[in-house]
Amino acid sequence: MENIALATVLVPFVGALLTACLPRRMAKWVCTLFALLATLGTLSLAWAFHSGGKADATYTLLQYGNAALMGITVDRVSTLIVFAVVFLGLLVSLYSTGYLTTGNREHPHEGTNRYYAFLLVFIGAMAGLVLSSTLLGQLLFFEITGGCSWALIGYYQTPKAQRSALKALLITHVASIGLYLAAATLFLHTGTFALSALGQIQGPAALVVFGGILFAAWGKSAQLPLQAWLPDAMEAPTPVSAYLHAASMVKVGVYIFARAILSAGDVPHIIGWVGMVMALITMVYGFLMYLPQKDMKRLLAWSTITQLAYIFFALSLAIFGSKEAFLGGIAYIFNHAFAKSLFFLVAGTLSYSCGTRLLPRLRGVLGKMPLAGIGFCVAALAITGVPPFNGFFSKFPIFAAGFALSSQYWVLTPMMILVLIESVASFVWLIYWFGRVVPGKPSEEVAQAAPVPLAMSVVLVVLIVMSLCSSFIAVAWLG
Known part of the structure; x- marks a missing residue:
């Protein structure tokens, strides 16, 4: 080895x-x-x-x-x-x-x-x-x-x-x-x-x-x-x-x-408390910052900051003895890598074919570019933790561990409620942009989209599959 x-x-x-x-x-x-x-x-x-x-x-x-x-x-x-x-x-x-x-x-x-x-x-x-x-x-x-x-x-x-x-x-x-x-x-x-x-x-x-x-x-x-x-x-x-x-x-x-x-x-438990508090602040701040974004990549950048805060929160919970939180954090690192890569490469596909990644100028992607439309949908659902996509199997252990530990540390209850609210709000916002970008009649930029090279399409297909399968790989490997 x-x-x-x-x-x-x-x-x-x-x-x-x-x-x-x-x-x-x-x-x-x-x-x-x-x-x-x-x-x-x-x-x-x-x-x-x-x-x-x-x-x-x-x-x-x-x-x-x-x-x-x-x-x-x-x-x-x-x-x-x-x-x-x-x-x-x-x-x-x-x-x-x-x-x-x-x-x-x-x-x-x-x-x-x-x-x-x-x-x-x-x-x-x-x-x-x-x-x-x-x-x-x-x-x-x-x-x-x-x-x-x-x-x-x-x-x-x-x-x-x-x-x-x-x-x-x-x-x-x-x-x-x-x-x-x-x-x-x-x-x-x-x-x-x-x-x-x-x-x-x-x-x-x-x-x-x-x-x-x-x-x-x-x-x-x-x-x-x-x-x-x-x-x-x-x-x-x-x-x-x-x-x-x-x-x-x-x-x-x-x-x-x-x-x-x-x-x-x-x-030391103080490291866990500092980690959780800063993760929670970053989570809320990152969410507020990606609300006004119109550039797809900048929205995904702020979304990444928020998603990483979930991992820090999980790892900080693990300091208090929660093995479930630690394994959830590791699975989150693994699963998020595939889902967020898919989202970024969908953005790259749109900019390659349409000449722009500004969300207000993109509409009707599914009709003209079905693979990119499906990729957008899968990535949005995976990132926000909707089953059966990999994000759900990363977030659920964090919520389970957090609420379980709240019986020992009461302050975790309001913290976990805030995390849950952010998760739901992220889902609503990404689904809002899905509704604006993917279905409907193609906008001018989308209607004139150039063909996507085979190499790019193959990668999108692999990442779509991994956004469904990676959580099972993580569970089987980590035990």
Whole structure:
């Protein structure tokens, strides 16, 4: 398993080097090939883990004395999430081969080597972060993802795109200070960077370590007060938006927080209260901010901020001993990645074919572009948690765990009621836009829509299927 995991991390980096050096016409196919190889690596890792009886394993790759510097951890959580981030990287690579062409009505442009190389580096960095068994390893890949996001958000090189890229880099880099502080404190008190040592931290040091991790997580996952970079990051090509803001960049934060909780076992309750309160504030604020949005991608950006707040809320509940909340949070990371990627790539399909992603100018999508219309419907229902779509099986455990814990902590009752109200309100708002955009007589832009390339259509079909099936995969794997 050690060799398979290491190969899964390294293959995208090798592919990025080749992609950068080969002729431009070959870049997109080399990128897709290496993303496929990395995906097969995650499947091989999962198979080896399953064949070994699903026994957790940690391998130290680099150490100095008794201090573990870099390593790999293979368990139910890491194998599930690494598959999601790498497989979605493959789907985004394939989608990009059709989207980044001169046939795109909104951004007629042939993808460059730079785009595909940075996409592969991003896939490799995400795999490395998810599989890392040390805080130092997480920190390394944390910073690599920040550099990749800067390069990809500013890909079109317009002044606005470059400003947005710099904002994302600066805010997430400021957030990384928390992870630096956590790593330094862990090393000073335990003599190692291994995540398994988190359980040895007690007293004020524990507050510093877990507080630092939570702060870093807020920055990457665009939670208040570090949310400002995410809506502006919509200047990136839409496939990048789908990957950064559904499967990779924003999932770094919630994942490192989840991994810290899982590794420590006992986290100070004050971290849980702070996590829940800030998640609730972010949830309500994000919902209010996406109400006035007319640009589909910006609406989805604020929706992402809100959905990530649900995951933080679930993980914070887990600190109080709720295994159901923790598993619900992990399933939410997995399920949301597919549903939100679908929503973003539907937006990309509309902008490719119609030349716009402004919702008031889109109407009658189902009649002219049935696949995009179905994708819009499935994504909206999945995101808002309507059964039988995957979002329902992520949200239900959170509500069940929250109301169960409210018998011990009465303040959770009004908090859970607010969360429930936000969930219903989100459903109403997205269904409102579904009614405005999908049925009816096609608007002028939709009536003149260009054909959608086969690669883009195939990816939409896969994501529609995954929005129905991913929850069953998560349940079966997590147990």
